[in-house]
Amino acid sequence: MGGRFDITIVAKNKVTAEKNIDTVIAEISRIENLISDWKPESQVSRVNQNAGIKPVKVDLEVLELTERAIKLSEATKGAFDISFAALDRIWKFDGSMIEMPSAESIKKSVSLVGFSNIILDKEKSTIFLKLKGMKIGFGALGEGYAADKCREMMLAKGIKAGIVNASGDMSTWGIQPNGKDWIVGITNPVKEDAVLVVIPLKNKAIVTSGSYRKFVEFDGKRYSHIINPATGYPSTGLISVTVLGPSAEIANGLSTSTMVLGMEAGKEFLKKYPAYSYLMITDSGNIVYSNDPIFSKMQLSKISPNN
Template structure:
């Protein structure tokens, strides 16, 4: 358990001892990143940024600064659909079975008052982050795991480990081949029957990330509301229940899968056009399977 979720680490090496040493190094690297960017561990740089919201800028490592900068770029591309300041959102939606009615429009509007990427001020000369509004918070729940798996893959390749998978709760980086010489096969879960797979993606070098609402949602008046909240409106996303993105970099794929869930099918596919190295598979609330035109896996059902 790392970064608040489960990580599975697979390493192909010449013997079990060096494989175990490499796995330990991957765990150490994920922990290092967690202690930089976690917004719920009190001693991290991001927690320090959040504590000083509305007070003063906070100096951060270049790594944290650059990750924040890339996150804000996603916010600009999605017009606030993707927003790391979602961490300040009031948790008025409950997905534990305790909700009996929708929150009021007024409560929903109030819940996102402190959310807004335009109030994150970056100073590249001093490497500082300043949140303009008191009570603002940033968090990397939608990028952090993808970033971590990507960093671990790069570290292992630099060390000479020729194959492996780092899987952070479904956000995964792969490289090399299985010991039998075949590509890794990454299964795509059927959101309506999580024990079933829709198909498998063969990968030797790349990333797969999935964002989904099929495990946590509520239904009011026959409409399904997912646990993924649009940070610019405060309302849960509707329309899609799962988005899988395939591409070279897990951090980018992670940002895209989250963004596509929020933007929906039409706007999501338009955004993906700006990333020609990435492809996606979306599943609608009605069970229709939608593939981007460059998605190369053909053996997948079109209706669930």
């Protein structure tokens, strides 16, 4: 899925731990081979290759993941949209971009974005993209989904504690061997070698979306990798959104959506998900968080490079 996975397992001995870590790695690879839009042989890639041509039969879990993504798209009125993947032809965050995309090219790419043009047939288990050139991608859900699936698998195997960290999408269960909760640090987005706040976790997931790592700069202005599907331009207003709750997949979708929606609309949107808490950091460094005992203990209200 193009990211780093770190796996921690609490077990009676090293052999058991390593065996289960291998099982987790195999599960991550299995999911990647289903949903990666970078692997041409994956089911999602085949869906993209047949956009505007024909429906493609997929596994039930791919269909259901797509269905959940569409429901989130509906809930955000398009601020989240898995068909945003067509925009990767315009914006590149791998160091290869040498100039700002033209307004015309951005407008053209947005014309291929629209979750309403994703047709699911649950009976036949197919996905069809109505427009030729459309693409779907699970960059904002896939890693969280994989982390959740691995946690479920380990619990089913009797592994009572661990962490699956999918490039920052963290799914935790149980407690540390010393009897304490897992401890997770949220990075200071304006000083990445520093931790802004430390959060204790037990049987919860935590995800941070931010504009401070993957970006390009033109004429002194920063453009982040989180794109507003409606406009085709990078989101603005927030530099970091952390969401905490039961599922890494859902937390990932909520954090990405909130980055696009912005602070005020994001706060209203997140009220629909009372099982999830949030911490937002604005472009100006202001910190806004939900009414959660974990966050309410913090003394920070604003950050700067010296925090």
